[in-house]
Every structure is written in C-alpha cells, then in structure tokens.
Amino acid sequence: MMDAGDFRAGDVLSIACPFTATTIERALTWDHVSVRWPWWDIDSDNEFVRWNGMVALGVPGNGYAAPEVAVEVFRTDPPPEHLEAGDVCRVGIPPTVVHVTAVEDHAPPLRTGSLPHPTRTVTVLRRGLSYREFPDESHLDGSGYGIHPGDGIPYTFELLLRPYAFLQTGDEVADAMGRAWRFNGPWDWTPFDGEPAGPGPAWPLSLLTRAGTPRSAEAAEAVAASTASGSHQDTVRDWMALTEASPTP
Template identity: 75%
Template sequence: MDTGDFRAGDVLSVACPFTPARVERGVTWGRIAVRWPWWDIDSGSDFIHWNGVVALGVAGDERSEPEVRAELFRTDPPPERLTAGDVCRVGVPPTTVHVTAVDHHDPPLETGWLPRPRLTVSVLRRGLSYREFPDDSHLDGTGYCLHPGDGIPFTFDLLLRPYACLRPGDEVADAAGRAWRFDGPWDWTAFDGEPAGAGPEWPLVLLTRAGTPCTAEDARAVAASTASGSHQRTVRDWMSLTRASPTP
C-alpha cells in the first residue's frame, strides 16, 4: 500500500519489525519507557525538547483505560519482565486498525524528533471506537497517531476501503431519487435537508466529481460498484472487521 494513500474509514493491517531497544524505566502507571530506536533528536526544534525516550502503554485486558488499549507497539519480552537497563525488542505485530482521520502537514510538524512528520494517520485498534476517547486525551479524540514516512518501518495492508469508487466532495443520486454529497463513508449529506436515516439506497449515480462534471468512465465505475449490495451491508462488513462503531 502506498504510504501516502490513506482515507478515513480504511481498515488496515499495520505491522513494524521488532527492533532492539533499551528500557529506560520499567512499568509505571501503565507505561514502559524505552530508548526509541528509529528517531533522532531534533536539535533545531524551537519549543519541543525530546529526550529520545518513548513511553508505551502496557497491554492489559478490556478493563484497561482506552488509551492504553489503543497502544500498537509491543515489547519482547513482555513489559512485566523488564526493568531499567534491560535490552528488549520493540515493534508492532500485524494488527487490524481503522483510520479515523488523515492530516497532511506543510510545513512538517515540529515534534522534537527527526524526520519531522508530513503526514498523520489516526487509527484505532480492532474493538475500539473513537467515542471511547475524551477530546482532551493524548489521543486527541480521534485515535492513535501514526506518522508514515517518519523513519519507523511500518508496513500497511489495505483490508477494506468503503466506497472506494467515490472521492470526498462527490455528489450522487440514489435509487430512491435522493441526491447526496459524499464526504466519507460515514459522512453523507442529503440535499433535501432530511435526516440521512439508513443512508443512500443503491445503486448510485455519480452526478459530479468534487464539484465538476464527472466522466463517463467514473460514472460507470460508481454504477458498477453499487449495482449489488447496500449501504447497510457496507456498514456491516466494516463492523465485522473492526468490531467498532462507524466514525461519523
């Protein structure tokens, strides 16, 4: 998968090879601190002074705090067997996540480490919904933040992209005669001003592509991809993979 190609609603399998790291602090308050093996300290940062250490949430059971359960990185050996000074490996085993937000940064974010991120992809692990996270949490209410291209050797496999045939800003007509604007798989606006209800009825007819006339090829692709199935079926397939509620 192209590391620049992400959309809200995507269901991904994400992984990162396990890499040696040194433990700086054993488990404290549900976190273990390790010397991060992938980033360099950004000595040119004006207001963020990172010390090269990252605190990882320690995986617990389903009663753990949501932000701890959201952690993707794992240590080998497990955190409870590690103390300060130990050498371990840190990485991400193949994990199913869903994308809640995608943000591009120009200029790149000043984070305290190098390389400075140009992209933030917010994700949540299977079984977690964004609604579990308060807006003032370190996850900022949208998910666990990944920065593809920032030096961590993530791999991403796309498992499902709802409405892959559509682009944000597209306008469509549905089988019930309603016109809609598409801003994401769970972000539909009906032009008649009525509540979205169960969503658009398939098949769909592409009217405009992000405000401009659509091509015949694009219209055929949308018609073909929605010729069978339904919006409700798309939601069910997504929930089966994510075990979460759709992000509006």
C-alpha cells in the same frame, strides 16, 4: 502492500512494524514502560521542544483504562512485566487490524523534537475500539493513536477494506429512490432534500458530479458498476465485522 501516502478516513488496515532491538529506560510503572526509541534522532536544532530519545508505551491489562493505553499499537518483546531498566528487548508492532479515523498533512512538517520531521499524521484505532470511546479532552484529540508514515519507523500497511473506494469526498450522487446525496466520507452522507438521512443511500447509485466538477463517463460507470449489487448497509456490516467497532463519524 499499500502505498504509504495512500490513506483516507474509514480505511481498515493491517499495520505492522519489524521488532527492533532497544533498551528499557524505565521499567513498567502502572500502565507505561519507557524505551529508547530506535528509529528517531534527537533534533538538536529545536529550541522549543527537547526530546530525550525515549518513548513511553501504554501497557494494557494493568487495571487502568487511560485512552493512550487502550489505543497503543507498539509492544515489547519480552512483555514489559518481565523487563527492568537497562534490559535489552525488542519493540515493534505485530500485525494489528486498525481503522483510520483521520488523515492530516503538515506543511511545514511538524517540529516534534525528533528527526525526521513528520509530514503526515494518520490517526488509527485498534480493532474493537470506537471513536466515541475517546472524549475530545484527551490528549489523543478524541480520535485515536497518531502514526507518522515516512518518519523513519519501518511500518508496513495492508489495506483490508476501503468503504466507498469508488467515490471521492464531495461527490454528489442520486440513489435508487431518487434522492440526491453529497458524499462527505463513508459514514457522512448529506441528503439534499433536508430530510433525515435514515438508513443511508439506496443502491445502485448514479454519479451526478465528481467533487464539484462534471463527472466523466468512466467515473459514472465505475460508481454504477460498484453499486449494482449490495447496499450501504452491507458496506457498514462488512466494515464492522473487520473492525469490531461502530462506524467512525
């Protein structure tokens, strides 16, 4: 299992949460069911946000394609169509493949009306969903479903793939064709020559600088060894095979 503080955009994860007993507050209506959330407490000191202890979960398969329904990762057991208000059920996440579209740290922590206060948001999309499917005007900020590791929900995470794990944001490399590039993320490469990026950098890669600082011999050796075989296109194909999605910009 991966460390709950170790995430970056492009990661492909298997995420899960043990199913925990709770009650249905509002039965399924169109595309949502509301449950009493078993992991958070109400922040009674928050004068601006009054949370009622419930969370509405999007329910796919009801003929409505709202973004919050498509990206929902939590499920009820039994399924919501078999539940009425007041029924006891369980809520959790079965092992689900997702990819990370954004990571944001919060200092000070977010004041959401619930406790504990989130200090990090990791935004994910389930397998089969691409960033481009969710316009910026959605309340999901255009990038997926936000989870808050460390907020009391007992998530488990398994890292399945981290594209370009041997690089850091801001690294500068030279490729096999002699082009210099800046690495801004797995699918965000800037060539220094001003020409179109085309199919991306040609492997093997040589590390020029480490995120704006001089490279170390160890870092340079790791980049060279990691790109001695394969290609940028292979990395993209491996990522797409796991996510069934287009690469996140």
